[in-house]
Amino acid sequence: xxxxxxxxxxxxxxxxxxxxxxxxxxxxxxxxxxxxxxxxxxxxxxxxxxxxxxxxxxxxxxxxxxxxxxxxxxxxxxxxxxxxxxxxxxxxxxxxxxxxxxxxxxxxxxxxxxxxxxxxxxxxxxxxxxxxxxxxxxxxxxxxxxxxxxxxxxxxxxxxxxxxxxxx
Numbered sequence: 001x002x003x004x005x006x007x008x009x010x011x012x013x014x015x016x017x018x019x020x021x022x023x024x025x026x027x028x029x030x031x032x033x034x035x036x037x038x039x040x041x042x043x044x045x046x047x048x049x050x051x052x053x054x055x056x057x058x059x060x061x062x063x064x065x066x067x068x069x070x071x072x073x074x075x076x077x078x079x080x081x082x083x084x085x086x087x088x089x090x091x092x093x094x095x096x097x098x099x100x101x102x103x104x105x106x107x108x109x110x111x112x113x114x115x116x117x118x119x120x121x122x123x124x125x126x127x128x129x130x131x132x133x134x135x136x137x138x139x140x141x142x143x144x145x146x147x148x149x150x151x152x153x154x155x156x157x158x159x160x161x162x163x164x165x166x167x168x
Contacts (some may be wrong), residue, residue: 005044005077013048025056043072047081059088079109087118095126113139134164 012035020028032049039045050065066085073081086101102119109115116139123132137160141153149156 004042009039009042009044013044017048018054020055022055025052028052029056029127041068043069044053044077047073047077050081051084054084054088059091062088063092071145079105079115082108083112083115086115090118090122090125090149093125095122098122098127113143128167129161130166134162137163 002076016028016031018052026123029049029052032052036042036045036049046065046069046108052082052143053065054060054062063085066088070078070085082101082105086098086105089095089098089101099119099122102115102122105111105115106119115149116135120132120135120139123129123135140149141156141160
């Protein structure tokens with residue numbers, strides 16, 4: 001069992017990912033399941049198997065692959081896996097777990113805009129729309145650097161703070 005992402009394995013994964021058909025994921029699932037037999041326990045392949053099931057709408061099947069992969073993933077692949085894992089938990093209506101994943105992931109990857117967006121989706125689905133909107137307002141204030149938005153940055157941040165405090 002190896003956790004290495006060799007250049008050859010990375011190229012194989014990238015090629016399969018680029019060939020996938022989101023409307024017919026079974027060939028991609030089959031490809032990554034077969035790749036996993038050739039690289040048993042490899043966290044990068046486990047992540048891709050989980051992602052293929054997830055994209056196919058088989059979230060319950062995706063979870064254990066993400067859970068096995070996460071402890072040994074690093075860098076951007078780990079960030080993507082955390083995002084997909086948290087999103088999958090959201091889809092399965094496991095909102096508290098999803099929020100915990102996003103909270104931890106955001107501490108690990110504080111510059112990740114996508115984690116903040118998907119956290120807001122979880123907040124919304126968990127019945128916390130004010131906190132969801134506050135999260136997005138802060139993302140806008142932090143990332144959109146236009147003269148028009150900068151003029152109102154304090155107001156945007158103030159509204160975000162107000163909204164965030166409306167709900168527990």
